[in-house]
Amino acid sequence: MGIRILKGGMMTTVQDLGRYGYQSQGFSVAGVMDVRSFKIANLLLDNPENEAVLEITLIGPTLEFTSATIIAITGGDFQPTINGEPAPMYTALYMNKGDVLKFGSARTGSRGYIAFSSYLDIPVVMGSRCTNLKSGLGGFKGRKLEADDYIGFRIKRRYLPFFLSRKLDMDEFDQTEATLRVVMGPQDGMFSKQGIQTFLGSEYTVTNEFDRMGCRLEGPFIAPKETSDIISDGIAFGAIQVPSHGKPIILLADRQTTGGYGKIATVASVDIPKLVQRKTDDKIHFKAITVQEAQALYVEEMKELDGLRKIIHQPCKEVLDCRLVAKRLRKLFEE
Template sequence: MGMKFRSGGFLTTVQDAGRTGYQQFGVPVSGAMDPRSFVLGNLLVGNDEGEASLEITLMGPMVEFTAANVVALTGADLSATLNGVPMPRYRAVLVKPGDLLAFGMQKSGCRAYLAAAGGFDIEPVMGSRSTYLKAKIGGLQGRKLGKDDFLGFRAPAATLPNLDLRAVDPEDFSASERVLRVVLGPQDDAFTEDGRKTFLSGTYTVTNQSDRMGSRLEGPVVEHVKDGNIISDGISFGAVQIPSEGKPIIMLADRQTTGGYTKIANVITVDLPRITQSKPGDIIRFEAVSIEEAQELYLAQRTRFEELRRSFEEKRGDARAPVAPGIALAALGLSGGEERVFHVELDGHDYRCVVREIKS
């Protein structure tokens, strides 16, 4: 029981935290392009942070659920609807058999993530369920999802602790101009002083030659001391390569494991969503920060993730206590217009009840 695809959308793939430990053999990491949206989705549905989700690019699929489960949609706003009604983003939502999830016009951002409680029933390849399209490994037969495909749920959950409280503020990806904070290096000394100034002061545009491997930018030429060639070395997520032609390329999730072009800087981890949620035509500028600042921002993000997990899982008083017929408001501890939320099980059905004192 899981999800049946009536259509696959533009590019819908299974992605998790990535295929680590195999770059020495030439196997790219892959994984989610927007790590923050990806993690938030899993936190909302009670999964481990690295559990596989659907990555949905620009134009989403249409899927029918064949089992009850808790899901969450994060990342780009692609006008998602559930049974024809707008589906909230960044909130845990209970879906039932027969429910239909569809997507409409892209409003902001580029990639959305659909997390499902318990994850998807897909065999890992080299320790990961991520799809690497070029080698056709991982995910569902190493390819994008399409019409009549089926993804099973591995361990679906019809409810979760504090289900009604599992929500965070949606991220806004509507800005068409983004500043990417970078740590300079490791080959920033391969560029002239004017070249480095150009890189940090110039305005660049995301081109159509951008994909999961890298984002190519058009803009001012960054001047090298000699040229852009080096002995090949490792490439990290967010590395900013600049070949001899002087135009930046930001390396992304499906990047090659090594490369022979100079790298002037690396986008800091917390800013990766700013480039992976950018579309062709969006404007990019760079700002240099210290590695210490980059680390502090990353640790703050990690702390926030842990706080969210604890808040979703901790007991909230008697919020799920059954309500007996005719119970007095005073017994519920209500006063001054307060309200409390209860869940009532009746004839096998779960009802959410809001009890509120109304003064006449």
């Protein structure tokens, strides 16, 4: 009772919100890159918010179901098919025993998520089921999925209330530019006035050095006052380091726990999905906001998700209700 991996895709891993409380011991948080898409995938199935999913990157996997279950697919469009027929995203999909779910390359975005109503039978390690690839810890044997792997289900849950079986009309991740709102610091004082102006006023390009650990950008040199080297300190999700070469590196889910380069700013958590769904050669701009503004954006996003959850958990008796779902989601995903 579970899923058999026929093809693993480029990078398919088991992820949840991450493994917190162990950075002081050298273990990164890991977890999903696009928290918003992850939460919506579980929301569509009425799953616990932190239930483990499969995260796919650039080229998706092929899965065979050995028992019936219900799934939801969110994030970038990997052109999913079920038994050769196109499969919709952002809705609950009933999978029968023997069905084959296949993904292609990412048509939009770069990361996708598959949630399961029957819950993946992955052991909890240090409070999380997520995969830490650098440490070989958690998830499925601490690694990405490969052909012939098998993951069982923890429960038999093959039905949902009728009102959860609707399709949500989502905006696609097809933009080639993104403006990331950032909170300056904690080491922005190490950079010259011209360096700060360059950082906030220039266009940067996503390079092919872009993985779960971080995203290296190409663009104008960000000048320090003297040096950007510091005594190593902690690194948050979305922290933007500027090494001696003067080009920003944004640290992501599998980031190291500490680093010795000055951090000019940190991406607001609500904008991290914009970044992690980018592709090589996409363009990035930065806009400074205050801590209070970043907090307000986060609170607003939580309210939007709560509102979406209430809408999904109500019968869609009128067309107006369904349109309201789409309107809320478009607002949630606006850039």
